[in-house]
Amino acid sequence: MLIFKQSRCIALLVSVILVSFSAISLMNPEGSAATGENVIEMGKLKSVSHTAAEAIVPGTKSAIHRTSASSSTIIPMLYTTAAEPVHTWARMVSAGWLSPEKLQRQNAVKKGTAEPKAKVTVVKATPSAAQALKKAAKGTTSVNKVKAATQQHPPATLFFSRTKLLSQEQQAEATWSYAVSEEDLLLLQKIVMAEAEGEPYQGKVAVANVVLNRLRSANFPDTIHDVIYQKSQFSPVANGRLKRVKPNADSIKAVNAALMGVKEVTDDTYFFLSLTLAQDLTVHHSRTLLKTIGNHTFYK
Known part of the structure; x- marks a missing residue:
């Protein structure tokens, strides 16, 4: 007591130690007996195997550690495997090629869809319009007949009036006729080829028209041969x-x-020439120009 009285620091230190022990005793009221109980509990755990420990806490692994080299107390250490997730999510992506059967089914579905029907309105033609349509149809039919005939065989007889060449349907109006021989036909084809080989098709027809116009005219010979071979004409x-x-x-x-x-020039056309090739331009200066087709100029 005398020492405590002489040194207050020692007294304070002792009091602090006493307070610490009292606090420890309050937290563990069993005191020194707790150590023995702990040893007993550890002894019970010695009989617990690794498998039993894992069964107690699923998803854990056990490890046995010794506290010290001299102590025989075995303390099981339980820990979870943090590196392995408990639930693993797998995203399944399915992809496949379309088989021919699937494509056929899809096409069948598309074909089976009903399309809306368009409304058809019927318009009745007036009598005048109907007559005009009939005339147009007749004109188209006659033109088609002429085209079909030209691709097959030419007529064997030509029909003329005083002013023009008539069609086969107009032969009742003819003032005279002309029988076309094989020689006439060949000469006519050759003069067209010789005069208009490089000209357009319409120009070839026009050259043939000029020969036939001369055949009809009283101012020229009366046969195709004589018309073509007339001096200084072709x-x-x-x-x-x-x-x-x-x-x-x-x-x-x-x-x-x-x-x-078929006529590409009028029935009063009797002359033609090429202004770039002709050496004699008397026709050009003395006759009336009617039409130009390709390189040929036609006159009456």
């Missing part, structure tokens, strides 16, 4: 080209069309 006759040429398909077709009544 340059291919003078230079011999007429004998050398062989008619092509366009020339034959153009002659057949002209014989059937």
Whole structure:
């Protein structure tokens, strides 16, 4: 007591130690007996195997550690495997090719869909409109007949009035007729080829029209042969080209069309020439120009 009285620091230190022990005793009221109980509990755990420990806490692993080299107390250490997730989510993505059967089914479904029907309105034609349609149909039919005939065989007989070449349907109006021989037909095809080989199809028909117009006119010879071979009229006759040429398909077709009544120039057209090739331009200066087709200029 005398020492405590002499040193207050020692007294304070002792009091602090006493307070600490009292606090420890309050937290563990069993005191020194707790140590023995703990040893007993650890002894019970010695008989627990690893499998039993894992059964107590699922998803855990057990490990046995010794507290010290001299102590025989075994303390099981339980821990969870944090690296392995308990639930594993797997995203399944399914992909597949369309089989031909599936495609056929899809096409069948598309074809089976009903399409809306369009409304059809019927308009009745007036009597005047109906007559106009009939006339147009007749005109189309006649043109088609002429085209079909020109592609097959030309007529064997030509019919003329005083002013024009008539069609086969107009033969009742004819003032005279002309029988076309094989020689006439070949000469007509050759003169068209010789004069208009490089010209368009309409130009070939127009050359044949000029020959037939001269045949009809009283101012020229009365046969196709004489019209073509008339002196100083067609340059291919003078230079011999007429004998050398062989008619092509366009020339034959153009002659057949002209014989059937197709006209690219009027019935009063009797002359034609090429302004770039002709050496004598008397016709150009003395006659009336009617039409130009390709390189040829036609006059009456």
